[in-house]
Structure formats: C-alpha cells, structure tokens
Amino acid sequence: MRSLTHYCGTLRAAGVAAAAALLLAACAPGGNSEAGPVPSKPVSTGIGSEPVTLKLLVTSGVDVPFYTALGKLFRAKYSNVTVKVENQDYATLTTTIARTLAGNNVPDLVRVPQLGNLTKDHLLINLDPYAEAYGWHEWPQSQFASTRVGPDGRQRGTGSLYAAGAGFGLTGVYYNKALAQRIGMTRPPATVAEFEQLLAKAKDAGLQPIMINGKDGGSVYPLQNLVMSYAGDAQAVQDWNYTKPGASIDTAATVRAGTTLQRWGQAGYLPADVNDIDQTRAPAEFIKGNGVFFPSGNWQAPGLDKTGPGQFGFFLFPPGVAGGPSYTMTAAANLGIPAKSPNADVAAAFLDFAQTDQQARQETVTLGGLAPAGPSDAPAPTTPEGSAVAATVSAFQELLKSNGLVGFMADATASIHVNSLIPQTQLLLAGKTTPEAFAAKVQSDYERDLGR
C-alpha cells in the first residue's frame, strides 16, 4: 500500500500549493496605470539634421515592398533618415503587438491590426497634436473615425486619434465580365432584389452564382452589407463597431439579412462546400471561372488584374432600394506610433508624407493594393483603364465624399470575428440556426466580450 500513502503525500503537497496560490492571489498581477497618453514634449513637424533610423514594424506580404518603397522615397526627401522595415505575419503581430510595444526593443511606427487594449494600456501616443500641426483635421474625417478612441479607452469613432493609414482596404463585389454578359448583366445591380435576380439567372444558366470563402469569414461581408442595405443606414452598425454604449445588432435588419443569406445558401447561390473554402482557394476558383460574383476586398484586385487583365469588374454592394445610399466596409492599413518610440516627430512626418506625397500615394495603389485617402484635393493616382484596381480606387473616392465608409463588424471586438461571426454564419448557412437566434447570439457574445 506504499502507493496510496505516496499519493496522499502528493495530494497534501498539491493542497499546500493551492493554498499558497490563493494567498499569492492577494497581490494582483500586472502593471499599474501611469504614463500620460499625450507626447510628453511639444511636437514638431521638423525632421532635424541628425541621422535617424526609423524602424517600421509591418505585416508580412504586400506591406514589405510597399513600405520599403515609401522608405526610399522618404529618404530621397530627407537624406538623414534611414527607414528600416521589419515584418511579422498578421496573426503573429495581432498576438504579440502588446508585448512588443511594452518591451524594450520598440519600433517607431507599427502596423496596428486592432487597437484592442493598446490605448487603454497607453502603448500608443495620442496623435491629436500631430493632426493639428499637419492639418489632418481639414481632410475628410470619415477616414480617421475608426482609430479615434474615447476617454474610456474602449469606444471608437470619437475622441483622440491613435493611428492613421497610408491607404484603405474596401469591400465590394467582383464579377467575371464574360460570365456576367452571358447572364445578361449590362450594368451593376441597382438593388439587392435585382442582384438576387442575377443570381437566379446564373443558377439557371448552370453557373456558380457566388464564389466565397465561408471557412474564414468571407461570408460575413455580404451579411454586413445586407444588414446595412436593409436598414438603409449604417449608423446602427457603425455605433456597434465602435462599441458605443447601448448599441445593438439584434435588429430587424440583421434578421432580414440573415434570412436572405440563408435563402441564398439553400437556393444554391453559394458553393455547396462554402464552409470549407478559405481565402486562398476562393480567388483561385473565381479566376478559374467558378463563380460569376465574388464578394471580397480591393486587396484581391492586383492579383485578379495580373492573372486576367481586363476580365474582372467590381461594383459596390447594391442598396436595399434603388438610389439608396451605398455603404462599404473599409479598414485602414493603420500605423501607430508606440509610446516608447524615441523618434515620434520623424515617425509622424513619415505618416504625413505617406498620405500626402503624390509618388507615395501612387505606390499605395500600385504596390499596396490599397485606396489612398488623405486630403480631398490630392491628385488621384493613375490606374490601368478597365482594370479591377481602377474600379476599386474610383469607388473609394466616391465613398470618401459621401461618407459611405463603414468599419468591419469583424473588428468590433478582438474576438467577435473568430468566436462569433464566423461560426454563427457557418451555422446559418448550414441551416443549423435561425436568423433570429443568429442576431441574438452575436449580440450576446458582443456584450460578453465587452464585459457588459
């Protein structure tokens, strides 16, 4: 029976350890709040003449050649500044950014995937003084809404500015010009109902009406578009995205949007294996001609133009009623300045340069595959005639003027996308949840995320 006593000993030790842990729990983990969020010294728009190395931390992929090119342009203008571009893949950056900015080896500019707790923990500087100094507040303001954070460190769309982007991603619907012609589409659909008729025609013609990646969240885009089209207004969604107190997505428009999307799934307008298609497979299938329409973002446009120049068009998701307002989800490729950066002035100058310099704006389109924002009187970059890129850039310019830019529901909280929107949309498309239950569940997950 040695073994039994042996285990009793182990259990006793475990008990002691647990008690110790409970005692330890009396002293809380974590830091404390200090460090003001505003730059400690007066800001300057000057670069000085001292040699400076500006460290950028961006996401892997397209970002690297893009910011490297911007760095070269910047150095051509200010010879004492060397721009060094480091990168991490998007998922890694999302998970490590807080630790990086709280650590000792801090970049001067960082690509901010999500603001999350970065402002609450005072890891980014407040850009208001720079916005003032550079005159950003005279530009169309909808481009800055998503990176303003209120004094509670949580509500966005209001308060101080914490990041700004060289360019924007925006969503819409790509279409295969040849296949669209075959089903008699002469112009983009004017309403959701008209769009649905086109889907039915495509189905009847034996074509796959929509290609979309339901495995990792592509189907959340049309869902959000439908919500806004049916509401005829984006305010409710925008308030929800920016976590305005009392905002709810559990609305009639959401239920109606869920009903429509579910109907499209059941009618075979979406691929049969929609929940198994990811974001690399969807564009590949679409290029192959498997799909008349492909709801996605402008980041796909350079790739589509490369494989099939002139073959693919792009339109904004249609409104609920003819002539109604068009809304598009956009997200800026935001850069923030870490609170610990010693070169904040130079970093801010780089941010301003990326948004205003004509060559830099051209690179934003050509290399970044993004639509440039900035001042409303800035010259529009040139794009090849009839290309998908040209269509996305002109759509963005229109939306900027009409203030039709809306954030992604996926960005409302850090985990709403993976923990709620994606699985719930998958359940919806599989007919395993009702539109009513869908709307209620997303709302309750959202409130739990926010600790309400």
Next chain:
Amino acid sequence: MQYSFYDWDGIGPATPAGLDNWKAIFTQPELLQSVVNAFVLVVFYTVLPVGLGLVAASFIRELKPGAFSTTARVVLFVPQVLPLVAAGIAWTWMYSSDGLVNQVLRAVGLDQYTRAWLGDFTFALPAVGVIGVWVMLGFCTVLLLAGIGKIDPALYEAARLDGAGPVSEFFAVTLPGLRRELVVCTTFTIIAALASFDVVQIATQGGPGYQTMVPGVQIYRMTFLQQHVGQASALAVFLAVVVLLVIWPIQRLGRQK
C-alpha cells in the same frame, strides 16, 4: 492559478474577478462543448491508435526482420517526425471537395459519400480525429514493438507448447507483458488529445460552427486575441485538472502488481 481570479489583459492593471472566470467555464455553452469535443478526440487519439498499434505491433513481430518490416516501421513512424502544422495543411488539401479522399471515393463509385469533410457539421470532428489517429499510431506501434521485444521469448514458447494459437498467445502473453508500455501510450495520447491545438488550429480553426473547437484553441484565443488572461488561466487550470483526473486511474492501473 493566481491569474484565474482576476480580470487581466496581460499588460495593464488587473482587477479582481472573484469566481467569474470559473463560472464561465460551466455556463458558456461553447466552452463546455470544447471540453466535450476534446473527450471525443480521446477516442481517436487514444483508443484507436492503441488498439491498432497493438495489432500492428503483433503483426510486425510475426514478420521476419527484413525490408518489409523496416518499411512498415518507417511508414508508421513518419507522422511523428513531420511538423504537425505541415501535416495539418496536407490533410486539409486531402479532405477538400476535390481532394484525395473524395477522388478515391469517386474512383470506387461511392460518389454519394463525397463531401467537404472539414466543412461538414457531422464529419468535421471525426475527420480531425483521423488526423490524430494517423499521428499517434506510429508512436504507439513503435513503443509497443519495443515492449514486445522485452518479453521473455520463453513465455511464447511455453504458450506454443500448451497449444495456444496466435490469438490466445496475444491475450495470454503479449498483452500482460505490455502493461507498462500501454500505460505510457494511453497517458501520452490522452494528454495529446485533451491538449490538442495545432491540428485543429490549422485544419478547421474550430469550425464549422463550433463543431471542432477544443480547449487548446480557446485558451490561445483568450490569451492572445481577447487578452483575457484571467479567463484563459482558469480554463488552462481546469484542463490540467481534467487531464490529471483522467491520467491518475490509468497510472494506478499500471502500478498494480
């Protein structure tokens, strides 16, 4: 353990949260379902590989040492040395609508059974489980083979003289002689099943719906994405306790004389 009683984002100040983080484990359906899913995976990670591993090891023992038995060992052991991330991606391709699995089904005329395995609500979890079988089978087989090698050949001879066939020989000699190896096998594979993360994260991200969500992926998301370190710690401690509770009786079994 300490963190699990706080609401903390890993950087800023922490606020006491009492037992809220612990309550959530038993009140949030998704968290509970992920624990249930992990136990379903135990069937695939433990029961099947150990069972099949026993069969495979017995067969390989019967084989004359030669090219074939070496090949069999290598093939079975390859999944152990491949990075799971690469394996997950490869399996994702094989399971896709036009992937190898469905091509084979079509080739033998079973068209009605083709489906997007990882996107199917019924079959996603078993499909992930099969990846687990594939990974764990080699480990179990090699371990059990080594165990069989240690059994005194005189015992087998005695069994033969008593007129035992291969099957009764297996139950009378091989199985009792492998007790320790079986304990190690089941312990190792159960821990792997309950703490599974990489295969699920790569192959399904917990989808479709919540069909393949497991605690490992939940903990990862809570820590890095939601920055709810307190909630993640509570779930991690809970998972560790569950693992211990499952492992303990098995260890006891192994020690009995």
